[in-house]
Amino acid sequence: xxxxxxxxxxxxxxxxxxxxxxxxxxxxxxxxxxxxxxxxxxxxxxxxxxxxxxxxxxxxxxxxxxxxxxxxxxxxxxxxxxxxxxxxxxxxxxxxxxxxxxxxxxxxxxxxxxxxxxxxxxxxxxxxxxxxxxxxxxxxxxxxxxxxxxxxxxxxxxxxxxxxxxxxxxxxxxxxxxxxxxxxxxxxxxxxxxxxxxxxxxxxxxxxxxxxxxxxxxxxxxxxxxxxxxxxxxxxxxxxxxxxxxxxxxxxxxxxxxxxxxxxxxxx
Numbered sequence: 001x002x003x004x005x006x007x008x009x010x011x012x013x014x015x016x017x018x019x020x021x022x023x024x025x026x027x028x029x030x031x032x033x034x035x036x037x038x039x040x041x042x043x044x045x046x047x048x049x050x051x052x053x054x055x056x057x058x059x060x061x062x063x064x065x066x067x068x069x070x071x072x073x074x075x076x077x078x079x080x081x082x083x084x085x086x087x088x089x090x091x092x093x094x095x096x097x098x099x100x101x102x103x104x105x106x107x108x109x110x111x112x113x114x115x116x117x118x119x120x121x122x123x124x125x126x127x128x129x130x131x132x133x134x135x136x137x138x139x140x141x142x143x144x145x146x147x148x149x150x151x152x153x154x155x156x157x158x159x160x161x162x163x164x165x166x167x168x169x170x171x172x173x174x175x176x177x178x179x180x181x182x183x184x185x186x187x188x189x190x191x192x193x194x195x196x197x198x199x200x201x202x203x204x205x206x207x208x209x210x211x212x213x214x215x216x217x218x219x220x221x222x223x224x225x226x227x228x229x230x231x232x233x234x235x236x237x238x239x240x241x242x243x244x245x246x247x248x249x250x251x252x253x254x255x256x257x258x259x260x261x262x263x264x265x266x267x268x
Contacts, residue, residue: 168184
């Protein structure tokens with residue numbers, strides 16, 4: 001996920017609480033507004049410099065943003081933007097990155113009890129883009145406009161997944177991340193985090209039963225002290241057992257890993 005340090009981390013924590021108080025009914029509009037504001041701040045260098053300049057009084061920065069966005073965004077969004085402009089940011093780019101992350105959080109809130117479905121769909125789209133080289137090239141082609149890429153996403157996904165999933169996949173095309181896949185992975189983790197969950201990617205040789213998934217999720221929940229959402233990847237390269245990736249941790253219980261371990265012990 002996007003990492004914030006120092007003052008930016010404090011600002012992001014406060015703004016996350018603020019977005020968490022947005023009514024679910026308003027969240028879809030707030031999400032779109034925040035994504036739009038993030039683009040404006042990211043690409044308007046003069047504005048970005050002014051609203052992150054600590055020599056400018058917080059009230060002036062907040063007032064400038066209020067005047068700029070008043071009447072163009074929802075009232076709840078305007079409150080978030082004014083608050084964000086009045087805070088300290090460690091790096092000038094952090095404000096735009098924070099607004100994008102806050103847009104993802106608002107998007108997750110907009111789906112209510114379907115948040116788990118959103119996480120699953122983002123993962124499925126990420127896997128599709130990873131596997132389909134033609135699709136990945138089309139979505140990363142610098143000669144294709146964002147609108148053209150968005151139309152391709154609509155053709156592939158509209159009516160098959162949640163509207164919010166389509167919204168987030170289109171947002172992943174904005175270019176603020178190194179790749180579309182990296183953006184989707186970050187959004188996926190944010191969506192799980194909003195629910196207080198971690199995300200574990202589980203590589204197996206063949207599909208595992210729902211009961212086995214429940215047992216694995218329960219074991220990981222006990223180990224990490226919070227609920228864990230499982231993403232199952234059927235991987236022909238796994239020879240028996242499974243490999244679990246959660247955060248920076250890798251738990252490799254595959255047969256191949258055990259054989260490699262045995263070889264090292266023999267060689268030692």
